[in-house]
Amino acid sequence: MKWALALALGAVVAAGAAFVLAVGSTRDPVPDTMRACVVDGRAAIMRSSADLGAQPRSDIGAGAVRELTRTRVGEDTAVLLRGTKYRLLVLAGRGSPPLDGNLPMRVYERTPEFALVAKEVDPIEGVLRGCVSLASGP
Numbered sequence: 001m002k003w004a005l006a007l008a009l010g011a012v013v014a015a016g017a018a019f020v021l022a023v024g025s026t027r028d029p030v031p032d033t034m035r036a037c038v039v040d041g042r043a044a045i046m047r048s049s050a051d052l053g054a055q056p057r058s059d060i061g062a063g064a065v066r067e068l069t070r071t072r073v074g075e076d077t078a079v080l081l082r083g084t085k086y087r088l089l090v091l092a093g094r095g096s097p098p099l100d101g102n103l104p105m106r107v108y109e110r111t112p113e114f115a116l117v118a119k120e121v122d123p124i125e126g127v128l129r130g131c132v133s134l135a136s137g138p
Helices: 002-026 030-040 054-062 103-109 127-136
Strands: 066-073 076-083 086-092 116-121
Touching: 030 076, 030 086, 030 116, 030 127, 054 076, 054 086, 054 103, 066 127, 076 103, 076 127, 086 103, 086 127, 116 127
Parallel strands: none
Antiparallel strands: 066 076, 076 086, 086 116
16 A cells, blocks of 8 residues: 555656656747846846836827837747837747737737836947847857
């Protein structure tokens, strides 16, 4: 009886270990790489629409935010947006909202659902573009 309990416990532990390995090996490293680059470059990570600030809210409402570039980064897509004296980096992964339609408004309304949203404000410029280049490779 004790050996059956030990065998069952061993099977549960092995299944748990296999699950952890499977999840770890399928995890997308791009958001972590981009996040580290953004922080190292002194740009800011946006976790909510409140983090975006007053100027982006105003620009988005006025339709003044424009797409600069769209780049494939591994399995993800990075989009750089430009507003008044700032740029936004939007990284969309598997579970992110779609990038079509009014993307600036979608970013504002659903900020936490994207893999990463970051902002650089003048005079800082080029950090976000550099992070996209770094993550997308040569």
